[in-house]
Amino acid sequence: MSSKIQIRQDADDPAFTDALGRPLQDLRISLLDRCNFRCPYCMPEAEYGEDYQFLTKSARLSHDEIFRLASIAVGLGVTKLRITGGEPLLDRNVASLVGRLASLQGVDDLALTTNGLLLGLFAQRLADAGLQRVTVSLDSLDETIFSRMSGNRGDIARVLAGIDAAVRAGLSPIKINVVVQRGVNDHTVLDVIEHFRGTGHIVRFIEFMDVGSRNGWSMEQVVPSKEVLAQIHTRWPVRAVGRNYPGEVARRYQFLDGQGELGFISSVTEPFCGSCSRARISADGTLYTCLFATAGTDLRAPLRNGADDEEIAAILKSVWLKRDDRYSELRKPEASESPLVNKVEMYRMGG
Numbered sequence: 001m002s003s004k005i006q007i008r009q010d011a012d013d014p015a016f017t018d019a020l021g022r023p024l025q026d027l028r029i030s031l032l033d034r035c036n037f038r039c040p041y042c043m044p045e046a047e048y049g050e051d052y053q054f055l056t057k058s059a060r061l062s063h064d065e066i067f068r069l070a071s072i073a074v075g076l077g078v079t080k081l082r083i084t085g086g087e088p089l090l091d092r093n094v095a096s097l098v099g100r101l102a103s104l105q106g107v108d109d110l111a112l113t114t115n116g117l118l119l120g121l122f123a124q125r126l127a128d129a130g131l132q133r134v135t136v137s138l139d140s141l142d143e144t145i146f147s148r149m150s151g152n153r154g155d156i157a158r159v160l161a162g163i164d165a166a167v168r169a170g171l172s173p174i175k176i177n178v179v180v181q182r183g184v185n186d187h188t189v190l191d192v193i194e195h196f197r198g199t200g201h202i203v204r205f206i207e208f209m210d211v212g213s214r215n216g217w218s219m220e221q222v223v224p225s226k227e228v229l230a231q232i233h234t235r236w237p238v239r240a241v242g243r244n245y246p247g248e249v250a251r252r253y254q255f256l257d258g259q260g261e262l263g264f265i266s267s268v269t270e271p272f273c274g275s276c277s278r279a280r281i282s283a284d285g286t287l288y289t290c291l292f293a294t295a296g297t298d299l300r301a302p303l304r305n306g307a308d309d310e311e312i313a314a315i316l317k318s319v320w321l322k323r324d325d326r327y328s329e330l331r332k333p334e335a336s337e338s339p340l341v342n343k344v345e346m347y348r349m350g351g
């Protein structure tokens with residue numbers, strides 16, 4: 001489109017891969033660290049009560065700062081942008097940021113991840129602004145289990161209405177993320193498939209990950225994707241299909257009866273570090289190069305201290321060139337507890 005903003009491209013620099021040969025392709029932007037849910041696997045209520053100090057507005061990057069970082073990253077070769085959080089729809093101006101990001105030449109995928117509670121209000125505005133797709137997290141269709149897994153904050157009817165609004169707005173294909181936790185929702189996975197099969201939405205089952213250090217993760221609560229797949233295959237036979245693009249983390253399957261697609265994100269039992277091309281920027285402007293990071297690189301200070309675009313790009317590039325993270329591959333799958341303490345929480349760095 002001629003209205004797209006052109007920026008300098010370093011993307012064809014063949015040397016620009018990390019220490020393990022992985023390109024910088026995706027950028028996830030955590031818009032804010034707050035959330036209207038308290039999913040126990042992410043922000044357990046006991047840890048994130050009324051007194052918890054979330055980032056103040058001034059500590060968070062402004063939309064101007066986010067746009068600037070995103071445009072610099074796109075100049076370095078990023079083609080996929082995802083807005084996430086925390087809950088990104090708690091930012092009532094999110095559509096205007098989407099509109100700005102959609103104007104960047106070189107972005108071929110612009111998506112947003114949400115818990116769906118406010119999606120009914122935002123779907124059309126987001127689509128009008130240029131958002132291409134949404135991913136909605138919905139762990140169970142059983143009211144009691146859903147309520148438990150959202151920390152008693154969710155409302156299934158509203159989330160489903162949000163998904164319908166997203167369909168009407170054209171934000172398809174819609175992906176539905178289901179975190180599977182042993183003894184919590186693993187007996188409801190077939191219901192989720194039954195509900196969404198044939199709708200064109202792609203359900204993705206995510207293994208409960210040892211992200212952060214406040215969610216009480218243990219291996220006993222992880223249901224290996226293979227187990228979920230076997231359960232589904234017995235009821236509705238599926239076949240594996242290839243990746244849509246290099247670096248796609250979900251293993252894809254199609255129903256043999258033509259009723260659509262599903263996916264598995266199996267970071268615990270089948271790590272995909274080898275093709276990980278993602279960087280994340282937290283709401284306070286810290287750059288993280290791994291979901292399981294314990295530290296990141298502050299970009300907010302240089303942004304606010306007058307660094308020009310070339311200087312910011314140089315920081316991004318130098319961090320990426322040194323990147324050798326492969327936490328999930330190094331983690332011993334049989335370890336029953338999370339091996340590192342003080343890992344950054346998922347809702348902070350952007351899931």
Ligand SMILES: C[S@@+](CC[C@H](N)C(=O)[O-])C[C@H]1O[C@@H](n2cnc3c(N)ncnc32)[C@H](O)[C@@H]1O
Binds near residue numbers: 208
């Ligand atoms: C951190 S949330 C942020 C966006 C939005 N609030 C949402 O829930 O979709 C992004 C994704 O991370 C997933 N997630 C959070 N904690 C997780 C964990 N410990 N293991 C696996 N997935 C997790 C959520 O289910 C969600 O699909």
Ligand code: SF4
Binds near residue numbers: 036039087137347
């Ligand atoms: S998974 Fe999403 S909705 Fe649930 S607490 Fe984390 S950020 Fe909020």
